[in-house]
Amino acid sequence: VRELVLDNCRSVEGKIEGLTAEFVNLEFLSLINVGLISVSNLPKLAKLKKLELSDNRISGGLDVLAEKLPNLTHLNLSGNKLKDISTLEPLKKLEHLKSLDLFNCEVTNLNDYRESVFKLLPQLTYLDGYDMEDIEASDSDGEVDGDGVDDDEDEEEEEDEDGEEEDFDEEDDDEEDEEEVEGEEDDEEVSGEEEVKTKKNKTKNGQLFKSLTRL
Template sequence: MEMKKRISLELRNRNPAEVAELVVDNCRSSDGEVEGLTDEYVELEILSMVNAGLSSLSKLPSLPKLRKLEVSDNTISGGLDSLAEKCPNLTHLNLGGNKIKELSTIEPLQNLKNLKSLDLYSCEITALDDYRGSVFELLPQLTYLDGFDQEDVEVPDSEDDNDEDDEAGPPGEDDDDEEEDDDEEGSEGDEDEVGLSYLMKEGIQDEEDDGDYVEEEEEDEEEDEDGDEDSAAVQGEKRKRDADDEGDDDDDE
């Protein structure tokens, strides 16, 4: 599909000034130039024209808010001079898979003061001696070249950050979980309190039962003592009667 027609389809009845991201990968430019893109795209921040048959960026319109430009797998060999003027806020530029051979070809990128990430993978320039050191020296504003910084530390994956934000969930979910935990803890506390009360009640009952048992033993002991006293009294009475009977017998004799 021709680039101009593809861009028209991607608008989806929107006004060009409303478009912030435009992806027209795998379409075809009829003359190797950017087609169908105009200065009306004043809000455009991300533009992707991968494998679109581009050999030049000279007809790229003024895109003051453009931050990310993807033009990998084309046949661009130069003509990067106008990027600083047309896309002054560019921070990410992917030129991988193009026909860039010399450091002088990317020298105009020095004027892109906000450029932080540059990709040149699969370009002939990567075969130069001390390729990475030379590019970082030429473009001191760069942080990442082909996905790695000067210490060979890989660029952080921003998509992972977005996934963590999504996993955090909408506001309020954590609060609900905390409230549920509090409710569960409260229920456990009530159960513990009930169990403690029950044990205390059981202990009090046992003490009362022990007290009743002691009282019963004391009553039994008192009854036994009373019984012993009654027996002793009966026996004493009996001995007295026997003594009296013996005295009567002596008197009769």
């Protein structure tokens, strides 16, 4: 499993039932509006790159993210209870983090919010979808690397399979046409032979009739 979406599920004491470290290949995890108060109970997911935590009640305790999700590149904390720049400081340990979203968090109302965050987290490329020069992130920058490759390959395979099936159908049709033509030729040959036999029989009968008349 590379992608797991658990949006609107209910967490119990900050835990999502069934979400464990057994998901070793997980690269995308979405936990939007699940009632999380902290991220302390998230399992260790070494391959996770993108984490969606929008619309929860997280107010701090982000230090465990670097320990449990060391390869995180995209983090969405929009709509949480983050008020101070200092609560974001633990994210400095996420060396690969390049995109952070904090829409609708109180911290965004602070003076020099963007400048302060970029200074605090120099590894960031995009904050709330824009870089330091206020240039919007492209669609490819907002996705996990490699996303959609398998889907394209599957579509190509399906198209190839459909094409092969059509070729087989055409070959079957050609074979059926050939069989029909051969059958018609056989019928013509049989009918021709019957006509010859009929003519020979008529000739023999005529000669026999003449012989009887003479007698």
